[in-house]
Each structure stands twice: as C-alpha cells, then as structure tokens.
Amino acid sequence: MEVLFGKKKLSLDLSSFKGEVSYIRKTKTVPYKDPEKEISEALNNSHDKSFDSHLKISKSACIVICDITRPVPNKSILPILIKKICDHGLSKKNISILIATGLHRPATEDEVIELVGKEIKSKIRVISHDARSNDKNTFIGKSSGGIEVYINEVFLKSDLKIIIGLVEPHFMAGYSGGRKLISPGISSEKTIKCLHSYKLMSNKNTLSCNLDSNPLNDEQQSIIKLLPKVFAINTIIDENKKLCFVNFGDIKTSHDLCVLEAQKSSVVYVDKPYDLIITSSAGYPLDKTYYQTIKGIITPLEILKKQGKLLIFSECSEGFGSEEFFISQKKLFNLGIDEFINYVSNGTTANVDEWQTVMLLRALKNYSVSGYLGNLSEDFNEYTCINRIYDFNLFLKELIQNDTHSISKIAIIPEGPYVIPRIAK
Numbered sequence: 001m002e003v004l005f006g007k008k009k010l011s012l013d014l015s016s017f018k019g020e021v022s023y024i025r026k027t028k029t030v031p032y033k034d035p036e037k038e039i040s041e042a043l044n045n046s047h048d049k050s051f052d053s054h055l056k057i058s059k060s061a062c063i064v065i066c067d068i069t070r071p072v073p074n075k076s077i078l079p080i081l082i083k084k085i086c087d088h089g090l091s092k093k094n095i096s097i098l099i100a101t102g103l104h105r106p107a108t109e110d111e112v113i114e115l116v117g118k119e120i121k122s123k124i125r126v127i128s129h130d131a132r133s134n135d136k137n138t139f140i141g142k143s144s145g146g147i148e149v150y151i152n153e154v155f156l157k158s159d160l161k162i163i164i165g166l167v168e169p170h171f172m173a174g175y176s177g178g179r180k181l182i183s184p185g186i187s188s189e190k191t192i193k194c195l196h197s198y199k200l201m202s203n204k205n206t207l208s209c210n211l212d213s214n215p216l217n218d219e220q221q222s223i224i225k226l227l228p229k230v231f232a233i234n235t236i237i238d239e240n241k242k243l244c245f246v247n248f249g250d251i252k253t254s255h256d257l258c259v260l261e262a263q264k265s266s267v268v269y270v271d272k273p274y275d276l277i278i279t280s281s282a283g284y285p286l287d288k289t290y291y292q293t294i295k296g297i298i299t300p301l302e303i304l305k306k307q308g309k310l311l312i313f314s315e316c317s318e319g320f321g322s323e324e325f326f327i328s329q330k331k332l333f334n335l336g337i338d339e340f341i342n343y344v345s346n347g348t349t350a351n352v353d354e355w356q357t358v359m360l361l362r363a364l365k366n367y368s369v370s371g372y373l374g375n376l377s378e379d380f381n382e383y384t385c386i387n388r389i390y391d392f393n394l395f396l397k398e399l400i401q402n403d404t405h406s407i408s409k410i411a412i413i414p415e416g417p418y419v420i421p422r423i424a425k
Contacts, residue, residue: 003414004283006315006374012278012412013393017400019408022274024421027265031242035076039246042233043084047257048249051231054160055088061095062158064181067104067128068111068285069292071241072166075117077233081162082124096154097126100163100185103192103352105322106130127154129186137188144222145215147195150188151227161230163251166237167258169266169420171298171359172201174211177234178255179220182227189352195219196355198344208299209267209420211259224251234258236265239415269424273305275407276399280416281314290314290376290384291321294356296416297363297371297386303411303421306366309399311392312416315374320383325353329383332357337364360385370395 001023002009014021032038043051063081066072078097086092097116099107106128112121120126129152130136137150155161163185165177173180184192195216200206205213224230232254236245245261247254281287281296293314304310320326328351332340344350344358363369370387372395381388389395400407413419 001412003278003280003313003412004287004416005280005313006287006317007284009414010313010392012396014396014400014410016397017410019410022270022409022411024268024270024411024413024419026239026415026419027268029236029238029244029265031238031240031244035073035243036080038243039077039080042246042248043080046247046249047253048231050229052088054229054231055085055090058090058159059094060158061085061090061160061162062098062155063095064098064100064155064163064186065115066164066166066181066185067099067101067107068115069104069288070166070176071237071285072164073235073237073243074115074164076243077164077235078116078120081233082120085160090160092123095124096158097124098152098154098186099126099128100181101129101131102184102187103131103189103322131187131189131192134188141226143219143226145219147191147219149183149223149226150191151182152186155186161228163230163232165232165234165255167234167255167262168236168418169208169262169299171208171295171417172206172216172355173220174207174209174214174217175255175259175262177258178232178251179224182230183220183223187223193349193352196350197348198350198358199348201350201355201358202345208417209263221252236262239418266418267420267422269422270303270411271424273303273308273423274409274411275305275308276410277304277308277310277413278410279310279312279413281312282416282418284315286417287314287316288318289321290316290319290373290380291325291353291356293371293373294360297369298359299417300411300413300421301363301367303423304367307368309368309370309407310363311389311395312369312371313392314371316376317374319376320380321356322353324351325356326380326383327351328354328357329385332385333383337361
C-alpha cells in the first residue's frame with residue numbers, strides 16, 4: 001500500500017489492522033500510444049472551424065500555460081502548436097508564452113525549462129504573469145457579480161489568444177483548466193482577491209467536480225465573456241501523468257467537453273463513510289508547499305465520518321507557501337476558528353492566500369487532521385493548525401491500537417485531490 005510523496009511513493013504498514021481497507025483510485029484510463037499524433041489531430045480537426053481564419057489575420061499570438069504546480073504535457077503540445085502558428089506566416093518573435101501564475105511566485109529559469117523545454121525557451125519569449133503590477137494588467141469590465149476585472153496586457157494586446165489547460169478536479173472551481181487560466185491565472189491581484197472572497201469560498205457549492213451553481217465557476221465564466229475570442233487546448237492525464245485526452249476549440253466548449261470526459265474517471269463512489277482516510281497531496285509538483293497541501297485535506301471529506309481522522313502526506317519541498325498564507329494561518333492559530341470566521345466574513349474581498357485558510361476550516365471544524373509533511377521546517381508546525389507527525393507507520397500503528405473501537409474502516413487515496421470520492425446516493 002503506497003501513497004504519492006514528492007517524486008516517489010511511500011509504503012504504508014497496516015499489517016496490525018484487522019478491519020476493512022479500501023484502496024480508492026481513479027477509474028483506469030488508457031494513455032495515448034502516440035500523444036503527438038492525437039495533439040495534431042485535435043488541432044487540425046477542431047469542433048471550432050474559425051481557428052485558421054483567425055490565424056490568417058493575426059500578427060501576434062499569446063499562449064497561456066499553467067505554472068509549475070500543474071503537470072500539463074506542454075513539451076508535447078507546444079512544438080506542434082507553434083509550428084502550426086508559424087506555418088501560417090506568423091514569426092516566432094511575435095509569439096509570447098505567458099505563465100499563468102495567478103498570485104503564485106514567478107517561474108524560475110529551471111522551471112521555465114521544465115515547463116516548455118530548452119529549445120522553445122531559446123526561441124520564444126516566455127514570461128510569468130505579474131498580478132501585483134497595475135501597469136501590466138488592464139481593466140476590461142465587470143463580472144456578473146460586479147467584480148472589476150483586470151487582465152494581463154500582453155494577452156489582451158495579442159491578436160491570437162490560446163490557453164493550454166489541464167482539466168482535473170479542483171476543490172474550489174469544480175475543475176481546473178479552461179477559464180481558470182484566465183482568472184485567476186492571468187488576472188490582477190485586485191480581481192483575484194474579490195474572486196476568492198469568503199462569500200464565494202464558504203458557499204456549499206464551491207467544491208470539487210461541481211460546476212452547477214458554483215459561484216466561483218459562474219464568476220469565471222462571466223469573465224471570459226468579457227474577452228474577444230479565446231482558443232483552448234484542454235487535456236486530461238492519467239495517474240502516471242501520461243496524456244489520455246486532448247481537445248481544441250473555443251475556451252468554454254473545449255473545457256465543457258473535457259469535463260465530461262474527466263468525470264468518467266475522477267469521481268469514485270463508495271457505499272458509506274470511513275473512520276480514517278490516508279491520502280496525499282498528489283505528489284510532485286502539487287505537494288511542493290503546505291499551501292497546496294490543503295487541497296488534499298479538503299477533497300475527500302465527504303467520505304469521512306464526522307469526528308473521523310485524516311492523515312495527509314506532502315513533501316513540502318518548498319516549505320510553507322507565501323508570506324501572505326503564513327500570515328493567514330498565524331491569524332487562525334492566534335484567533336481560533338470562530339473568531340477567525342468572524343474576521344474573514346465581514347469583507348467583500350479576501351487578503352492574498354487567505355482563501356486557502358478558509359477552505360482548511362472545512363476540515364478543522366469537524367475532523368481530526370494529521371500530516372506527514374516532509375521538508376517543512378518545524379518553525380511552522382503550530383501554524384499548520386494540524387497535528388504534525390514524523391514516523392507515519394508508528395503513528396498508524398499506535399492509532400490502530402488505541403482506537404480499535406472507533407476505527408473499523410480505512411480508505412487509502414494515493415493520488416489525493418485528483419480523485420473525488422463520493423457517497424453513493
């Protein structure tokens with residue numbers, strides 16, 4: 001029995017447990033035998049026939065990609081896409097690759113190479129979005145909920161606009177990919193903070209694999225309506241991060257079709273809740289910080305009994321997360337849950353990265369959470385607001401011995417937030 005942890009897997013010893021153990025994984029998907037061929041066919045046989053006509057009149061192009069936290073197969077997609085663009089006469093010097101960092105830090109040089117490859121980095125301008133710069137983001141209107149929307153100026157000034165997304169469960173937006181690369185991906189700090197207000201984050205429909213009446217998704221969809229035509233390559237990968245689905249077309253239609261496909265493998269139904277869940281933050285690259293670890297904590301809560309126990313594995317190779325997230329967690333630690341909720345629920349906007357703490361409350365209010373947090377400095381232990389452990393097999397052995405009456409069913413979710421377990425109705 002193993003869980004993902006960084007770039008490796010950790011083995012669990014549950015030999016002393018005599019109850020029921022369930023291994024919850026995605027429905028098996030078959031990766032493409034020839035990914036490049038499938039990508040080319042998707043580009044050449046899109047449901048949206050307007051791409052070639054847009055190409056003919058375009059003098060500049062901007063390709064938006066995810067940052068290092070998403071294992072998108074960009075190295076397979078970008079050469080084929082860029083060749084198609086250049087075959088229509090557009091020069092490489094007029095193509096920009098924009099990394100949709102949202103409010104995450106800029107990509108390092110090594111990360112840029114990991115994202116796009118050395119050859120493309122040497123020939124195409126690659127830049128990280130800067131959400132905090134007023135000069136680099138332009139107002140385009142208001143969302144359906146009245147949020148002022150500011151978008152990256154490089155993207156807005158480009159004639160041809162394309163995003164490359166990975167569609168997977170997302171614990172706030174329902175699914176990643178598509179419109180999420182626009183907002184928060186290349187939106188301003190002001191827009192992102194409003195998009196993650198307590199009102200939106202605390203809504204019962206703001207959850208994984210749900211787009212219906214999800215207020216965050218509704219706002220994101222209204223934002224892309226403010227833009228001129230945006231094309232999208234949306235992808236799905238299997239548990240080994242191999243490409244198993246790709247399509248191309250209008251940003252919304254492409255995403256909708258990809259979501260229908262993702263639902264087939266991501267949502268897994270179980271009969272009844274468990275006493276203990278052992279899960280991960282999906283390994284590298286998602287488990288680089290404690291900030292990202294929150295996704296793995298929140299995602300499986302539907303199948304955990306109230307007052308049940310959860311153990312999360314996350315390498316935290318880059319530590320805690322942003323300074324703003326640390327401030328938010330410190331405030332939660334000092335105020336306590338009830339006072340923290342009073343503090344965050346009064347405004348129409350959120351402090352940067354405060355929304356991750358708000359989501360963590362869903363677990364802290366009703367469950368007991370422990371974490372094996374790899375490289376995280378002990379200086380942060382109390383501000384994780386969970387129980388930090390150092391020997392996970394000893395912890396499990398003692399937990400099983402001490403709670404023989406309360407733990408009879410254990411669920412292991414190796415891929416963490418990429419698998420969405422639900423109770424069958």
